[in-house]
Amino acid sequence: MTAVRNTSSNARFFRLGAIYLPVTAAAQPVAAWLPAIYSRDFGLSLALVGTLYLAGQLLNSVLDPVVGALSDRTRSRFGRRRPWIAGGGVLFLGGGALLFFPSDGAGTAWLLAGLAAYYTGLSLISTPLLAWSGEVAAGYHDRTRAASTFTLLQSVALVAALGLAAIAQKVQPGDGRLQLTLFGALVVASAVPALWLTLTTREEPASIAFDGAVLRTPLSPRAALQSILCNSLLLRVLASDAAVRAGQGIRTALLLFYVTFYLGRPEWAAGLFLFQYAFGMLSAPIWQRIGVKLGKRDAAILAEVLQSLINLGLVLTTPERFWLVLVLAFAQGLTQGSGNIMLRSMVADVADKHRADTGEERAGLYYSVFGLADKIGGALAAGIALPLIAWFGFDPQSATNAPQALNGLLLVFALGPALAHAISAAAISGFSLDAQQHDAIRRHLDTAADPALQPAE
Incomplete structure (x- = not known):
């Protein structure tokens, strides 16, 4: 039996998964550093910060299946997944800017707005991107190569974020604002080119007839x-x-x-x-x-x-x-x-x-x-x-x-x-x-x- 040929290149997978660089670079600081910094340096109670984080994660969990189901049925000149990823990228970038570059008077409303935009953006990016990767990489082993490429990109971003944390601690121990600035610079500097690379990934010509599968769902x-x-x-x-x-x-x-x-x-x-x-x-x-x-x-x-x-x-x-x-x-x-x-x-x-x-x-x-x-x-x-x-x-x-x-x-x-x-x-x-x-x-x-x-x- 002749196997289906795997023809997608690794370069294509790196391009498609580029958005994982800023997303992963932001994830570790948001989870591990931001709660302590906003509590210590901006006077928010840990209980309040924890409640806002819980609300953001619940929003993310509720949106995931909604976005996934709707992206399956989306029809546009840009494809099914691109519009969701583009919108999510804008929200992610806006939320990241709020979280990593807070004003001197940043308080509950500031953190709430940043987390809402950040977690909503993640939902709009993550599920459509994974679904799109399964469509770009149609072959059995192609999908293993795509997933391993994404994991490599995530590892690189994670090491970069941890390296910046170590640098900040060495240069100015306990300086939360310096840590936020370095994290934010990494995320913002990588987000725009990464989003552009992901959205401009070339794919096989779409079949107009496939709209029938969308309509039958x-x-x-x-x-x-x-x-x-x-x-x-x-x-x-x-x-x-x-x-x-x-x-x-x-x-x-x-x-x-x-x-x-x-x-x-x-x-x-x-x-x-x-x-x-x-x-x-x-x-x-x-x-x-x-x-x-x-x-x-x-x-x-x-x-x-x-x-x-x-x-x-x-x-x-x-x-x-x-x-x-x-x-x-x-x-x-x-x-x-x-x-x-x-x-x-x-x-x-x-x-x-x-x-x-x-x-x-x-x-x-x-x-x-x-x-x-x-x-x-x-x-x-x-x-x-x-x-x-x-x-x-x-x-x-x-x-x-x-x-x-x-x-x-x-x-x-x-x-x-x-x-x-x-x-x-x-x-x-x-x-x-x-x-x-x-x-x-x-x-x-x-x-x-x-x-x-x-x-x-």
């Missing part, structure tokens, strides 16, 4: 929910992704406590993040090759098993074995995002199968619930890990913690992600859509006489 919450809950392949991907994000979230939430209190090396609190993510830039091309060689499901299983073993190894770390911490951080970097790459590209394959079976276009909707799975996984991480270490008696406000509390912190930090990654591997092990089956689906979509089953873009 019911704009009904009940029909949308049914298309999700009745799709066993999609549910496996969502469950696996939520578990991955839970494992990553536990590690992220507890890393500062682990380094500062268990290892007794507070000077490495930011450095270990930077160390891991620097090597993480190597992981995307490595796992792209593995995904092409093994196929997405087997590569995802391998990635999650390896990450589970790496996290189990953390049980053996002690303050005296800091070399082992660095070795495991290096290994963690080389497997960073490996499972996410495969799972992200699987969503487009599942959407192709659904379109071939039903004539309905659901790529935007499916990527929106994939984003929700990310958020659920992150929420589970914080909701489980933090109360659990508190139950062991760990108190970050205490100058000293009992050995039992520190050992409990280590166990949650190590075993929580290990278990989550193992669950992810188990969930995706039953995913049955492989390269051969997808090639047959693509041939059907490309050649079917029914106009509703023509290529997406």
